[in-house]
Amino acid sequence: MEIRKRMKLRKLLTGIVIVLLLAALFGEYAKEDLGSAFKSRMNLEEDFIEAQTEELRETAKEEARETQADVQGSTGESIASAAEAAAKFPDAVTNHNPSIEGGILKVALASSSAFSGVLNSCFYEDNYDAQILSWFCEGLLSYDENFVADQDGAATYEYDIKSKTVTLHMRAGVKWHDGKAVTLDDLVFAYEVICNKDYEGFRYNKTFTNIIGVEEYHAGEADKISGLELSKDEMTLVIHFKEFYPSILVGGFWNNPIPRHYYEQVPIKDMAAHAKTRTKPIGFGPFKVKNIVPGESVELERFDEYWMGKPRLDGVTVTVVKPELVPAAMREGKFDIAEFSAQQYPDYMEPTNYQYLGQVQTSFSYTGFKLGTWNAKKNKNNYNPDSKMANVKLRQAIGYAVDNQAIAQYIYHGLRFPATSVITPRHRAYQNTQLSGYTYNPKKAEQLLDEAGYLDVDGDGYRENPKGERLTIVWAMMDGENADVIAQYKIQCWRDVGLRIELYQGRLSEFNAFYEAIEGDDPAIDMYDAGWSTGYNPDPSVLWGRNSAANYTRYTSDTFDVIIGQISSNLAWDNEFLTNKYREWQEVFFQEAPAIPVFWRIGLVAVNNRVKNYENISSDMKQTSHLIELTAEEPIK
């Protein structure tokens, strides 16, 4: 009996030890190589969040103590300016090894969902389709580094301010993948598709309605768009605009043709779903589609008659890969090119078989304040001077209270850096580099709040509003990568200056719920964190204008109206005038603070060491993929 008991005990103990060992092994294994996947799971745990937030606070405090006046000067891996960003991440690969003949480039499409497969420039909506399209399709115009159309594309252009026209001249010898010549009639066809009443895509907007005859065509009153004047040989097209402003040259009119002969028999309603779009699309780019596995992968082969010369690669495969698997896949040499997100980057910050290319994006994130409502009938924003956040000093204090540098450094590992204005450094010519933005300065925040009369009357550690009433500010933030840690940290930063800020509905919001509440001006929300990409044209009227529904702050002011008006006026053809107005705009924005710019971001692309001549520029600006070469048969491990 005794012995049997002891045996049992021993067995039990061995069992426990084995299980513990297994758990430990598993833990090690997980920590090392499945980093991101596990981290995202762990993020759900409150303890973890608190620990991280605490760590962030500690380091931030230390940092503040060390360099009290000059937070920007902090060292480490942090990035404080666009120049530093450019220095850390190059934008082109340097590979001097001898190239091999041809070869297949393996591109990973980092996405947790399948790509939609709407492979037509007039219809696609998601960014993954756009990335696939960029390998075999391109616009007629190419763009310089300031996003202004230049003369290097498949068509050249000239414009005339007086007659409000742009004239396009098609280069000879540009061919579709089926061998037919690309003509400007194909561009006219693209206009006829997008402006048709049967078209169900997003593209139809002001850039189209600004062309003479488009609205009549859209309403079905005309068969043709009268403002598009095509020459007999179909190689010259004159576009007549209603209003002619400088940003027309900054991606301000559609220049992606689609092959009329190819789609001739397909009704516009059925185009997006048609096999000619889904599985057998054609373009006139350097590669042509060979095979498509819907939602998964695309195989492209060299197009020998490409107008800029025969591409050097034999072909390209584009495959969807889950973002969590991207770091390991790149390290194991499964792919040549893959985009990295800020969450995946820390897995291997010093890779040996591939390198990171970085580029400052045209997007920024901001903390916006809800200051009014949208009047859909009159199509304008109604600013409410009595709203909770109407005091500009309160808004500025909220901006000064948060140490974005610390978040950028410890959470984003330098892939975000504090934004000083709403014009990104990518728009170098227009950015106001004199502005220092709302850099972390809790003293100044407290001072501003004191001045504005927000004082802690009842001594509970939180400030009351100037009337002495309890002040709770409700803040909406979307769930996402590391969002919970950042939210907790920011709330603590604000608490440190005496502001009681709570999350909308007590939690992070899901994407759809967030935008529904913000677009619909939910009165419960006082401020929100969102992002915005300006695209080619940083024209502020789109996001901050009086008549813009996307101006979710609903803030309007006369000074804004004047400057925004000037930026899109005819005077802006004078580049110096435009530059000055943009700088002035950023300064006024900084002072009136309807929103606090938070981060600019660096887009990160990992490129295997066997790739040569790869440039990290958006391929819709300038096509360079026909120049890519490889220096080994397989991706380097």
Place this chain on the structure above:
Amino acid sequence: MGKTIVRRILILIPQIIILSLLIFLLANFMPGDALTGKIDPNVSPSRLEELRQQWGYYDPWYIKYGRWVWSALHGDLGESTAYKLPVLELIGQRAGNTFWLSLMTAVISYFIGILLGILSGRYQNQFADKAIVLYTFIALAMPTVVFGLMNIFLFAFKLRWFPMGGSVDVEYVAGTLPYYRDRIYHMILPALTGGLLYTIGTIQFLRSEIIDYKNSDFVITARSKGVPEHKVFSRHIFRNAVLPVASFMGYDIAFLLGGSIFIEYVFSYPGMGRLFIESILRRDYAVVNALIILFAVLTVLGTLLSDVIMTIVDPRIRIK
């Protein structure tokens, strides 16, 4: 028998009507729609409004529902807003993938389950049994996603035995032999992942049944009559113990469909489960509705199948 099946199918109709109504109402309450958050410098809010009008998003729910039922009866389940494809065509593309993957998962799961279940029941409390029970506990505690990622890491990245995801490599031409071989090759790892996890039910079930029968009167009688032990086991115990397992096959259809959501997600496998999750996130109502109805029908048919199998294998409980 035939009557029962007809009756069951007739019950299915009101079930589906109520279900579709519920789904419609719930979808209506979900925040946002397919066009939420789409505003950017190239997409004007007025265009989105125009599309909302055009797509009938502002109509009251009963009109939307009526319209949906009407076109569904005419064989049109609407069009996916994200994929710009008719829903039936989209689901058709994915259904085959899910079917084959589920079938392979089920085969692996039953194979392992029956084998280990018998071993475990026969050698109760011996080493093999304990190892198997330990395995079932680990598998029970293991989240599908984590196990899937581990397998990808080990078998796709380190050992390079299997591909890391997807359903087929792009270089194969559909319809050829290498194409089908590659599809099976892509299915092995996800099916194994699913099979190894979902088999635990079968193992536990079979084990407890065998242990129960081992000490039942008729088995003791057989033994006392001098029937050899292996015959007792295969004739008397196993035949009886495997009955309930067989009858659960129908229920497994629903279970496999539920599991496919995770497996397909981890392995980037383009099946219905993954489509379902994506469509919810994108507010692709037409697809969500169609898939839920489809899952519901399959579940009900699955239970029906279970009952039918039961009556076939066990004449004692034949339904009157």
